[in-house]
Amino acid sequence: MADVKLSETYACVPSTERGRGILISGDPKTNNILYCNGRSVIIRNLDNPQKVEVYGEHAYPVTIARYSPNAEWIASADVSGTVRIWGTHNGFVLKNEFKVLSGRIDDLQWSPDNLRIVASGDGKGKSFVRAFMWDSGSTVGEFDGHSRRVLSCAFKPSRPYRIVTCGEDFLVNFYEGPPFKFKQSLREHTNFVNCVRFSPDGSKFITVSSDKKGIIYEGKTGQKLGELSAQDGHQGSIYAVSWSPDSKQVLTVSADKTAKVWKISEDGNGKVAKTWTSGSGGVEDMLVGCLWQNDHLVTVSLGGVVNIYSASDLENDPLTLSGHIKNVSALIMFKSDQSTVLSCSYDGLIIRWIRGVGYAGKINMKDHAPIKCFAAVEGEIIFSGFNNMVWRAPIQGNECGPVEQIDVGSQPKDLSVALNAPETVLVATDSGAVLLNGLKVLSSINLGFTVTASSISPDGTEVILGGQDGKLHIYSVSGDTLTEEAVLEKHRGAITVIRYSPDVSMFASGDANREAVVWDRSTKQVKLNNMLYHTARINCLAWSPDSTMIATGSLDTNVIIYELGKPASSRKTIKAAHLGGVYGVAFADECSILSSGEDGCVRQWTVTLQ
Structure with missing residues (x-):
């Protein structure tokens, strides 16, 4: 019977939500990025976007995934408040799973020594933030000071360690540790504070808000240094921010459908160096996520369009990628x-x-x-x-x-x-x-x-x-x-x-x-x-162009290929072709079959007849 191998994945794009930023993150050592769609974490290479891996082990929709600083492990979190820590060595290996918050986790970050993780989001009472040891799950500190959902958190990437959190109560809270203790609340914003990020050298951190402002603080003390200039600034909520590797520039994205690169001076003020406008101006063109990954500047729109710009040539047209968000x-x-x-x-x-x-x-x-x-x-x-x-x-x-x-x-x-x-x-x-x-x-x-x-x-x-x-x-x-x-x-x-x-x-x-x-x-x-090898309803089927093979796709996540003239028992099964079920199959030619499904991806498989 035929042998089947995965040859290409046309990946889904990140799940987006109106009025809320999304988080994409990068591998410290390569140009791989991580983003989430439904129950999947997508690992995608910016130099070769067809190079895709999908991690689908969460039981609930995933909200955020991040590499550890040494790039050995990935921590991903979901709407149930669960964090899974896993590796990609010889397949996916689960290291740990912890229930961290009682509600949705909106952000998480590793400590620079790879030993601790801080997570923030929605919780019961006042438990909106938690920091814990990556191997035991034991809590390292108390995070008082927030009264509403905490949308973002950041770990200072150098000693002395600090954690900064921000959220829907308009507050930016500063903690010293470990074990971490509340130090002060910074009350500079007048609306939801959507994202906080430390510069890679740890000298500064920036917060961006739905009040259209970006504010820069000193990394060790939390003292306010300056702001992103209002001249040429954003005209809508700023949803996400990302630093350049040299800690001298930031990339921001906004509901006003623009992305901006800012030069950050030593005294902590920001001036616009470049503005890009997304799409033709519909709601779908609002920008909700961004990442500065080595020489790549990545932006994501509400409609799931991913633009990749070159940091070394800001005038160059971007590489545009898109895909499905839904089934x-x-x-x-x-x-x-x-x-x-x-x-x-x-x-x-x-x-x-x-x-x-x-x-x-x-x-x-x-x-x-x-x-x-x-x-x-x-x-x-x-x-x-x-x-x-x-x-x-x-x-x-x-x-x-x-x-x-x-x-x-x-x-x-x-x-x-x-x-x-x-x-x-x-x-x-x-x-x-x-x-x-x-x-x-x-x-x-x-x-x-x-x-x-x-x-x-x-x-x-x-x-x-x-x-x-x-x-x-x-x-x-x-x-x-x-x-x-x-x-x-x-x-x-x-x-x-x-x-x-x-x-x-x-x-x-x-x-x-x-x-x-x-x-x-x-x-x-x-x-x-006797074509009875699926374990759930058949959703789709397709014939090969020469009428000698049939492929069926099922709710059981599998694709089965049968050859006419041979018993059904000699079938070839593609297991777990699509998380959540297979809803489309088509033969491209006698040697290639395409499948699609609930996970928003399209995959091409090469069939080798034996």
Whole structure:
């Protein structure tokens, strides 16, 4: 049977939240960065963005991850208040897990000697901050002084050790230790203080706030030194700040959709050296995260666009990366172009990837989100949401032409396009089917059973509708008339997906009871039996272009590849292909399969036949 290896990951982008900054962090020794999406921590290399690893061991959504100063370990924290400490030596190795706070952790930082970690966030009573030993979890100090959620914390990277915290009570608190004790509250801000960071040399720290100010303090005493100049300053909340490696500049990002590089003088005042404006000015272009990583300046927008600038040449155009934030529910490959992949997520984002290159642009359909059913033919996309509308739109590269719509009378459950007659679209609804020619309804038929999946033959002369009852109903199409030709019974669960083989001699179906079946189209007999190796519902399936292999993707997180002519038991399983479940599969060619899922990632696997 075939051997399967992961060849590329087109990564999700960081989870973002309006009105709140996000944290991305870097490896002290390489150009790897860490960010979080759902329950995943993404490790990504800025020099080669396709080089991606995903850590998915948290039970709850992850909020922050950071390398230790010696780069040996990573500490990541989640919304339940749990911190996990793990390494990446020969796979992922868990060192420790501690319950640190009773609510969401918003920030954490290591001490420079790699022995202690401070975490801040939401807690019960007054426990918004905790510092602990990395090996035992024992607490090192008392952190009084905050009355509301603590959004950020920082460890002074040189002796004598200090910890600074800031948050929603407008306070910046300064602690000396270890063991750490409250020293003073700094009350310079008049709104949420979103981020605090020490300079790499430990001589200063900076706080940035929703009051549009950045204030610089002396690192050892906490005495205020100066401010970021209001001239050319930010016009909105400043969400994040990051120092340059030489401690002489900072990068800030703001809700005003700009990123700024500031030169920090010895006396602690900041002047703008460079301003970049994000996007075309929509809400999605607000900037919520940033990182100065060696020669790379990284910014992240609310819509998940990552821009990477060169610190040594601020005039250079950035490298732009993007991707999905949410579940990727559909993958499309076109016959005429085997290098391009379209992926669609529930939130209305359609992304174009080039195999071997990665991100190649996006089509934003958020005005029409959420997208429930999605199909595409050369140069056109067809999709529907949770109302009665089906939309069609021409696409040219990353541009989408005028979107036209038709009301099909009830909510679409599935839609399928006749590939050789793309004007013809079959829309499955709760109790029947609608045949469309372009934006005209040819016929609307009530079939008397609950339809859960559908497929139309490439020439548009036959349709198969799968029911809640597990039966497959086959109809011939003549003009606007459907005539029932056969009913096939084998499935023991609701049909979830039906696909014709590229040579149109077979079709395959999958169900909610984890079984897939391959059928001979002319005899209506089962062609491949016992495809029962998933442990949960089958969400998607795809044929190889030569009609010799089938791939199924399931809620159980696995992709299984079967070869026709061989027993199902000789299958190849890709285990844990996508955290949370697989929702899209597609063959690029006989040797490459793509998958997508709940984790927001698209992966390419190389299949080697033996």
